[in-house]
Amino acid sequence: MIRVQGEDFDIGVEIARMTEGNTEIGALASFVGLVRDYAGDEAITSMTLEHYPGMTEKQLERLEAEARKRWDLQDVLIIHRYGKLMPGDRIVLVVTASPHRGASLESCQFLIDWLKTNAPFWKLEDMDSGAKWVESRQEDFVAADRWVRVTDG
């Protein structure tokens, strides 16, 4: 399941919802991304996430489908927030459930790596010196490229 929302989420509730009534799940991996208080040397007062409504949902759904195709997963949850967030606020949650720990952890890593460069979000950091768009990082493309299969397409 994917959700694109302005509101915060409760990890405990989401995970409990996933495992209640499914006693076949043996392993649950999750990842939470949070707004950090500093960008380099400068304090961040807030971060605004812009996104592309419609396309965001399509991309996240495609991402979930790809993870389910590659790993033996019983459930997948991706929640991505947009709007104005403060330092310490949660931005994104990825949870994967599998009979096996390897599949859950690896697919969780895959999903967050791909979200970085394939989910249509753009981050604007507000600082005392003004607002600045977060630049994409070369290492994020490298991380995402690890998952591109030669057999793709």
Add this chain to the structure above:
Amino acid sequence: MIRVQGEDFDIGVEIARMTEGNTEIGALASFVGLVRDYAGDEAITSMTLEHYPGMTEKQLERLEAEARKRWDLQDVLIIHRYGKLMPGDRIVLVVTASPHRGASLESCQFLIDWLKTNAPFWKLEDMDSGAKWVESRQEDFVAADRWVRVTDG
């Protein structure tokens, strides 16, 4: 922090506790292991976890220290339960907090891989045909061995 306990844990509460008041955390990876309802073809009615009080705490503390040495981590939490558990019950929680997603996910994988073969727990599965000790699996040793550094010692 490490905790060895009979009681269940609440992932949302544990994660919130970790991130409250620490806005430097950018990435939080977690892993939850659960009691599965089947072992091969046979339904499990319950699972009893035996452990070695004293040594368990020592091993988990050592494990936490090792993870902190290897990765840039702001916090580590390991909770491992013992006693009688039912299918669907949570067994273990690992949470790692870092400024970077790679460090959090990798250290989380390291911790759960090592717990499998280095935490003094033994699992007894109760089934209709009787109780059976869970056997260690070769692949768990292989997974743990990935993390043994040539420079160790």
Add this chain to the structure above:
Amino acid sequence: MQILYFGWVRSRIGHGKEELKLPAGIDTVAGLIHWLKSRGDGYAHAFVDSDVIRAAVNQEIAPHNTAIAEGDEVALFPPMTGG
């Protein structure tokens, strides 16, 4: 044709959405970007380095040589920074 801008492409241009009539001869994403450049300083600034601009046609990631036509929804934006 509906055109959407995001991230610093949007903030440089000054708005995030516009309805445009595709001029004759413009039939790819690259052609559209080249034409937009001439529409004012904000556009020129947004597309000064067109190689880094990413595009989506009808909400699908599309390389710059992708064909476009009236009725398409085209989005132009910097590399995504999700997660």
Add this chain to the structure above:
Amino acid sequence: MQILYFGWVRSRIGHGKEELKLPAGIDTVAGLIHWLKSRGDGYAHAFVDSDVIRAAVNQEIAPHNTAIAEGDEVALFPPMTGG
């Protein structure tokens, strides 16, 4: 000397803990295991394949050639299945 048993080592022997006086000449984990084997059917069954038995001396993982002495806490158990 306090000896602890866990997992199927404990269930085969029938108890998880005992206080023993180390016999003369027994000064390693391997020696202890060999001697325990002769203490009855449960012990013999528990240690039938001594290679798979893991040991801890004073709560530290210890190979079978580890020296032991009166006052040590020795634990014998199957491979751990934590996590």
